[in-house]
Amino acid sequence: ALGAEKYAEILYHAGYKSAWHWCEKEAELHGLAGEAVFEHYMLRLSQRGWGKFVTEAIDLDAGTARVRLEHSAFVYQLGKVGRKAEYMFTGWFAGAMDQILSARGSELRTVAEQIQSGAEQGHDHGVFVVKPL
Numbered sequence: 001a002l003g004a005e006k007y008a009e010i011l012y013h014a015g016y017k018s019a020w021h022w023c024e025k026e027a028e029l030h031g032l033a034g035e036a037v038f039e040h041y042m043l044r045l046s047q048r049g050w051g052k053f054v055t056e057a058i059d060l061d062a063g064t065a066r067v068r069l070e071h072s073a074f075v076y077q078l079g080k081v082g083r084k085a086e087y088m089f090t091g092w093f094a095g096a097m098d099q100i101l102s103a104r105g106s107e108l109r110t111v112a113e114q115i116q117s118g119a120e121q122g123h124d125h126g127v128f129v130v131k132p133l
Contacts, residue, residue: 004087012091012112019095027103034060034100041096042067049073050089051126062132063101063108067093069126075118085119086126093130109133 019041027037035058042053051072058065074085094112101108109132116127
């Protein structure tokens with residue numbers, strides 16, 4: 001009854017908060033900071049079976065990142081449905097980035113967007129970008 005757009009919005013905010021909290025606790029536990037926190041998060045997400053998350057680019061000063069998603073569990077389940085199918089993940093990347101920025105004392109905040117999906121024709125992986133608000 002909600003529709004995909006509304007559901008994606010709800011998941012974005014929940015995922016954002018979850019990522020922020022997780023990164024904060026893991027950074028403290030393992031003594032990580034900066035890009036190491038983001039890379040640790042991508043590794044752990046990958047190990048949980050959602051797919052393989054690869055940081056293609058990250059610039060903390062600019063508040064930008066680009067994440068490639070290979071072998072998405074959603075694409076394996078749904079197949080080529082002709083639309084972006086991994087919207088559940090989008091808020092995770094902005095939440096992780098913003099926690100890292102906050103820990104560095106930066107007031108910069110970001111937003112994430114999926115720009116490509118392995119579920120779309122002609123693509124074999126997903127791509128997410130993080131950019132300043």
